[in-house]
Amino acid sequence: MGHGSLNDVVQASYLVATFLLIIGLKRMSSPRTARSGMLWAGVGMLLAIAVTFAYLPGVYRLVGSLEDLGGWWPRLGLILAAILVGGVPAWWSGRRVPITEMPQMVAIYNGLGGGAAAAIGAVELYSGRAYLGSLAFPLIAVVGALVGAIGLGGSFVAFLKLQSWMGSPRVIGRNLINGILGIILLALTVVSVHPAWISPELLAVDSLIGIFLLVSLAFGILITLPIGGADMPVVISTYNACIGIAVGFEGFVLQNPAMIIAGTIVGASGTLLTVLMAKAMNRSFGNIWLSGFGDVRTTVAAGPQRTMKSLDARDAAASMAYMEDIIVVPGYGLAVAQAQHKLWELMQMLQKRGVRVRFAIHPVAGRMPGHMSVLMAEAGVPYDLIFDLDEINSDFANADLALVIGANDVVNPAARTDKSSPIYGMPILNADQARQVFVIKRGRGAGFSGVENELFFGPNTQMVFGDAQDVISKMIQALKEL
Amino acid sequence: MMTGFVALYIFLIAAIAGYEIISRVPVILHTPLMSGSNFVHGIVLVGAMVAMAEARGPLEVTVGFIGVVMATSNVVGGYVSTERMLEMFKSKKENA
Numbered sequence: 156m157g158h159g160s161l162n163d164v165v166q167a168s169y170l171v172a173t174f175l176l177i178i179g180l181k182r183m184s185s186p187r188t189a190r191s192g193m194l195w196a197g198v199g200m201l202l203a204i205a206v207t208f209a210y211l212p213g214v215y216r217l218v219g220s221l222e223d224l225g226g227w228w229p230r231l232g233l234i235l236a237a238i239l240v241g242g243v244p245a246w247w248s249g250r251r252v253p254i255t256e257m258p259q260m261v262a263i264y265n266g267l268g269g270g271a272a273a274a275i276g277a278v279e280l281y282s283g284r285a286y287l288g289s290l291a292f293p294l295i296a297v298v299g300a301l302v303g304a305i306g307l308g309g310s311f312v313a314f315l316k317l318q319s320w321m322g323s324p325r326v327i328g329r330n331l332i333n334g335i336l337g338i339i340l341l342a343l344t345v346v347s348v349h350p351a352w353i354s355p356e357l358l359a360v361d362s363l364i365g366i367f368l369l370v371s372l373a374f375g376i377l378i379t380l381p382i383g384g385a386d387m388p389v390v391i392s393t394y395n396a397c398i399g400i401a402v403g404f405e406g407f408v409l410q411n412p413a414m415i416i417a418g419t420i421v422g423a424s425g426t427l428l429t430v431l432m433a434k435a436m437n438r439s440f441g442n443i444w445l446s447g448f449g450d451v452r453t454t455v456a457a458g459p460q461r462t463m464k465s466l467d468a469r470d471a472a473a474s475m476a477y478m479e480d481i482i483v484v485p486g487y488g489l490a491v492a493q494a495q496h497k498l499w500e501l502m503q504m505l506q507k508r509g510v511r512v513r514f515a516i517h518p519v520a521g522r523m524p525g526h527m528s529v530l531m532a533e534a535g536v537p538y539d540l541i542f543d544l545d546e547i548n549s550d551f552a553n554a555d556l557a558l559v560i561g562a563n564d565v566v567n568p569a570a571r572t573d574k575s576s577p578i579y580g581m582p583i584l585n586a587d588q589a590r591q592v593f594v595i596k597r598g599r600g601a602g603f604s605g606v607e608n609e610l611f612f613g614p615n616t617q618m619v620f621g622d623a624q625d626v627i628s629k630m631i632q633a634l635k636e637l
Numbered sequence: 638m639m640t641g642f643v644a645l646y647i648f649l650i651a652a653i654a655g656y657e658i659i660s661r662v663p664v665i666l667h668t669p670l671m672s673g674s675n676f677v678h679g680i681v682l683v684g685a686m687v688a689m690a691e692a693r694g695p696l697e698v699t700v701g702f703i704g705v706v707m708a709t710s711n712v713v714g715g716y717v718s719t720e721r722m723l724e725m726f727k728s729k730k731e732n733a
Binding site: 179181183184189192197207208211212214215217230233234236237240245246248249250252254257261263265267268270272273274275277289391392395398403406407409411412418423424428431525528529532533 | 648653654655659668672675677680681682685687688689691692693696698700701703704705706708711712714716719722723725
């Protein structure tokens with residue numbers, strides 16, 4: 156192996172940094188300690204990066220002395236430049252992007268981590284260092300690069316979909332294309348592990364690795380392309396876990412214990428999070444990946460012509476003022492309209508009038524698991540008013556009103572009854588069982604999954620059409636005048 | 638230098654630790670945690686810097702440069718976005 160062992164100072168620092176990262180993640184598991192947990196993790200990360208940076212001249216001398224490229228200082232300058240080129244836009248975009256667009260930002264930052272893992276693998280393979288020693292090294296370097304590059308391509312598609320810059324195009328014969336590409340990729344993977352199996356006149360190692368990475372990237376894009384936007388939380392979570400493993404693998408190639416441990420912990424926790432999410436949607440992991448929502452289009456259009464009853468925002472507010480028990484069901488539309496603060500203001504006004512107000516959170520409402528919890532927390536809604544699906548579902552039957560704001564698929568009764576529906580079997584909030592249902596909705600279209608919602612045509616349902624921000628502002632005005 | 642088996646033990650124990658950490662997280666923290674674990678695999682920057690310091694020749698240096706750029710985006714973006722999500726919890730606690 157061309158790698159010198161890390162010196163003791165570096166090793167000890169990595170030990171402390173890894174400890175801080177683990178404790179940080181652990182502290183993030185409770186709302187009270189979450190912020191301090193992030194600080195711990197941040198300090199650990201900074202320590203690992205600073206120590207590595209200080210140690211770089213040693214690394215360079217070890218290898219660079221063989222074939223000097225203008226000396227150490229230009230190289231250090233180049234590394235610093237790369238850090239600035241990557242760090243400044245990320246810092247700027249992370250600060251600036253509205254909180255509703257965070258899911259896609261997480262997707263893109265995540266994908267770039269995968270790309271970095273692939274780049275490490277590529278450098279180690281190009282240099283030939285990964286080919287020294289046992290076959291385990293090139294194998295792990297190649298698999299790590301493969302997973303990282305797939306994660307980069309897939310996360311990029313997830314970003315485009317969440318940003319609504321891309322739909323779910325139907326590719327004719329995509330299973331065949333993916334199958335053929337998959338076989339090519341498998342062959343490239345095997346050959347990349349042991350290039351001696353292929354004649355160098357046919358394909359030089361450098362070109363081989365380049366083609367291998369490009370095909371991996373394309374494969375990641377293609378397998379994510381047909382999956383509908385509603386499944387993106389599961390997709391992002393899957394890639395997050397995969398990229399953690401890729402980082403762990405490249406850590407093994409570099410003999411870097413901090414990377415191995417941090418990467419593997421993300422791989423394990425990310426896998427569990429993915430399973431929890433898929434479970435909340437009552438869909439199997441394989442189902443999401445092999446037949447995305449986007450593929451299924453139900454033809455409910457046939458049948459009796461149905462109408463939605465619409466209601467004026469002011470009238471809705473007036474009737475809410477005289478109710479006793481209201482359950483609010485927030486959805487993605489609320490996040491898009493940025494109406495969470497107004498909503499809480501409205502609910503506080505109702506509380507002062509003696510109305511019991513509670514918030515029902517569906518685990519996959521929005522574009523990320525717990526997205527709505529974050530939104531409610533931002534608005535300042537106390538935890539004891541926020542309820543999970545299991546905690547509150549039986550209470551809808553006794554509630555005067557279910558106020559559905561910009562939510563659709565998570566309250567669609569078809570999930571309980573219609574076996575042909577693509578969302579059949581997904582646990583939903585039983586908003587339809589409340590005595591009355593008000594739905595604040597921008598337009599008359601179907602939900603993100605493309606499925607018509609029976610709830611909107613229900614006998615006790617009234618629709619308040621409009622942007623959530625406008626509608627709720629009108630409601631607040633109406634209550635003030637009451 | 639680590640032998641394959643030592644690495645396997647590390648993988649095993651780290652995997653169990655990761656599983657334990659998340660199995661106690663309430664739904665309300667799932668999004669920040671997803672973002673936080675995204676930040677944690679930003680440790681890849683450490684490896685990207687080493688790979689770039691080791692790189693020889695224009696091809697390796699170019700790929701190493703791209704690697705450091707991407708890794709830095711991961712770690713910086715991951716930190717900023719998680720911090721912003723968790724800030725909401727703070728403002729909430731003060732209101733309550």
